[in-house]
Amino acid sequence: MSWRRSQPSPLGAMGRKRLITDSFQVVKRQHRDPDTKEGSLQPEAVLVPAESPTDSSLHSAQLEMLKQFDLSWEYGPCTGITRLQRWERAESLGLSPPLMVRETLLEHVGDPSFMHCLWHDYPL
Amino acid sequence: MFSEQAARTAQGLLAPPSAEASTFARVPVSTYVNCSQHFRLGERSFNRQYAHIYATRLIQMRPLLLERARQKWGSGIAVRKLCELQTAEKCCIVGTLFKSMQLQPSILREISEEHNLLPQPPRTKYIHQSDELILEDELQRIKLEGAIDIQKLVTGTILALYGSEREDGRFVVEDHCFADLPRQLPRRGPSTDRFVLLVSGLGLGGGSGESFLGMQLLVDVVTGQLGAEGEQSCAAQISRVILAGNLLSQNTQNKDTINKAKYLTKKTQAASVEAVKMLDEILLQLSTSVPVDVMPGEFDPTNYTLPQQPLHHCMFPLAGAYSTLQLVTNPYQADIDGVRFLGTSGQNVSDIFKYSSMEDYLEILEWTLRVGHLSPTAPDTLGCYPFYKTDPFIFTDCPHVYFCGNAPSFRSKELTGVDGQQVLLVTIPDFSATQTACLINLRNLTCQPISFSGFSADEDEGEMEISH
Numbered sequence: 001m002s003w004r005r006s007q008p009s010p011l012g013a014m015g016r017k018r019l020i021t022d023s024f025q026v027v028k029r030q031h032r033d034p035d036t037k038e039g040s041l042q043p044e045a046v047l048v049p050a051e052s053p054t055d056s057s058l059h060s061a062q063l064e065m066l067k068q069f070d071l072s073w074e075y076g077p078c079t080g081i082t083r084l085q086r087w088e089r090a091e092s093l094g095l096s097p098p099l100m101v102r103e104t105l106l107e108h109v110g111d112p113s114f115m116h117c118l119w120h121d122y123p124l
Numbered sequence: 125m126f127s128e129q130a131a132r133t134a135q136g137l138l139a140p141p142s143a144e145a146s147t148f149a150r151v152p153v154s155t156y157v158n159c160s161q162h163f164r165l166g167e168r169s170f171n172r173q174y175a176h177i178y179a180t181r182l183i184q185m186r187p188l189l190l191e192r193a194r195q196k197w198g199s200g201i202a203v204r205k206l207c208e209l210q211t212a213e214k215c216c217i218v219g220t221l222f223k224s225m226q227l228q229p230s231i232l233r234e235i236s237e238e239h240n241l242l243p244q245p246p247r248t249k250y251i252h253q254s255d256e257l258i259l260e261d262e263l264q265r266i267k268l269e270g271a272i273d274i275q276k277l278v279t280g281t282i283l284a285l286y287g288s289e290r291e292d293g294r295f296v297v298e299d300h301c302f303a304d305l306p307r308q309l310p311r312r313g314p315s316t317d318r319f320v321l322l323v324s325g326l327g328l329g330g331g332s333g334e335s336f337l338g339m340q341l342l343v344d345v346v347t348g349q350l351g352a353e354g355e356q357s358c359a360a361q362i363s364r365v366i367l368a369g370n371l372l373s374q375n376t377q378n379k380d381t382i383n384k385a386k387y388l389t390k391k392t393q394a395a396s397v398e399a400v401k402m403l404d405e406i407l408l409q410l411s412t413s414v415p416v417d418v419m420p421g422e423f424d425p426t427n428y429t430l431p432q433q434p435l436h437h438c439m440f441p442l443a444g445a446y447s448t449l450q451l452v453t454n455p456y457q458a459d460i461d462g463v464r465f466l467g468t469s470g471q472n473v474s475d476i477f478k479y480s481s482m483e484d485y486l487e488i489l490e491w492t493l494r495v496g497h498l499s500p501t502a503p504d505t506l507g508c509y510p511f512y513k514t515d516p517f518i519f520t521d522c523p524h525v526y527f528c529g530n531a532p533s534f535r536s537k538e539l540t541g542v543d544g545q546q547v548l549l550v551t552i553p554d555f556s557a558t559q560t561a562c563l564i565n566l567r568n569l570t571c572q573p574i575s576f577s578g579f580s581a582d583e584d585e586g587e588m589e590i591s592h
Contacts, residue, residue, distance in 0.1 A: 073262055076180065076183065077173070077176050079173065080171055080172035081176070081512050088513075089180070092513070093183050093184065093514075095183070
């Protein structure tokens with residue numbers, strides 16, 4: 001059975017709302033080098049080791065959690081600041097943001113799809 | 125008082141010169157702590173919108189307001205968010221006020237060519253009978269009616285309202301309350317008379333030389349070169365001088381040279397260059413003798429948005445050599461000899477004056493303290509840096525002396541708070557117009573004006589007066 005994607009409908013083929021990432025794929029600027037080891041001197045920018053198929057679902061689940069963090073209104077506006085800055089602001093104002101978010105952000109420091117908010121690529 | 129003490133001690137000027145010249149040592153600085161770190165900006169990024177500062181302002185002030193609301197209307201009142209409101213239910217809501225004003229200058233209206241409108245002439249007040257108040261919280265907004273003074277309040281105030289929602293969707297207000305004065309640390313003032321001199325609006329570079337004599341008299345009084353030994357010993361008790369803004373005159377901001385093309389203005393010097401040189405010489409005379417704190421004001425060469433950063437020390441090559449010269453931010457907060465001072469150069473108060481029916485600068489100053497925020501109209505009508513983490517203009521501690529510069533006249537008042545706070549409110553007059561400065565006695569927190577006047581071509585009597 002094949003999935004029909006020719007007619008775009010609001011609910012889409014998988015029964016969920018269409019996301020902008022359906023039309024414009026998220027481009028991650030990373031060097032996928034499976035030979036990278038931690039601690040070795042590399043002259044280039046941050047090298048992220050390649051992901052195995054099981055990791056990519058974890059990756060997307062984490063991104064989904066961060067997106068929900070962006071969209072929750074209790075922690076204030078999300079545009080114009082990084083997610084870590086927003087988390088720290090929420091923490092200092094006593095709003096008790098979820099710790100999972102901070103751990104995920106600290107694991108992926110330097111990865112723009114994690115650090116910046118959902119609307120980062122759009123102008124002010 | 126200054127002159128009573130002078131009258132009691134020592135000899136007047138009509139005495140034979142003494143064998144030795146008497147010297148008076150100035151009172152030493154016992155404690156001074158500059159508490160304005162949260163007004164300093166490090167790396168500045170303007171890639172943010174102002175939604176952050178309003179959001180943090182509401183989140184930070186909401187618990188204070190709920191506490192005041194429960195104290196005022198009983199602890200059993202229902203506190204609702206705007207999305208939870210039900211018709212005709214008496215409840216308390218907390219949010220940010222927005223006043224939609226018909227006469228508020230709007231850049232969109234100015235550039236709208238369809239209407240062929242000329243730009244609006246500047247007015248003293250922009251209030252109008254048709255202004256409306258709207259309360260906003262994190263998610264919704266609602267129009268307000270009822271027992272609330274629309275003309276008096278301004279945009280950006282955080283307040284708590286008690287009332288109910290009507291069928292047509294407006295909130296009928298029965299009562300309102302503000303955050304009121306925050307807690308105050310105990311005052312550990314000096315046990316002997318010690319004075320701080322507050323001056324504002326020196327207005328150098330203004331073109332008219334009338335205020336020069338007054339300024340020189342002021343400097344001479346402070347440095348002890350004026351009067352008999354009585355006055356000099358009193359002047360030795362001045363432990364600090366604070367210059368609260370507008371050191372340069374408005375005339376130095378010459379719009380013509382700013383808007384002209386660069387090749388036409390290459391040889392002309394900005395008017396502020398001469399004025400800053402004069403300021404440097406005055407500060408040199410003051411700094412050799414007394415610690416001076418210099419706050420920038422509306423017309424001074426620093427950034428326009430609040431909080432204004434200190435003037436750069438390279439502009440003061442002569443006075444900058446002395447460690448007594450301190451260049452500080454606007455607003456400025458410091459602990460001087462155990463007394464907490466907090467003040468601005470007056471931009472916050474004059475901005476509220478434009479958009480509110482309140483006429484008196486002292487009344488507006490007291491109102492900002494009661495509302496719990498230094499300048500609620502920032503960033504709506506007053507330029508402000510887009511903070512995102514905290515709003516530094518919220519009062520965290522109640523000051524002992526709260527001042528604002530560049531007011532039309534000298535006024536002062538002692539305010540007592542609900543929890544026993546004692547605050548001295550002072551509006552410092554514009555020196556270039558009124559030739560008046562303020563002396564604050566740190567021992568008992570009293571304030572008195574000191575004015576200088578010189579010869580004027582119109583007057584018949586040519587008397588130099590230093591009156592108290």
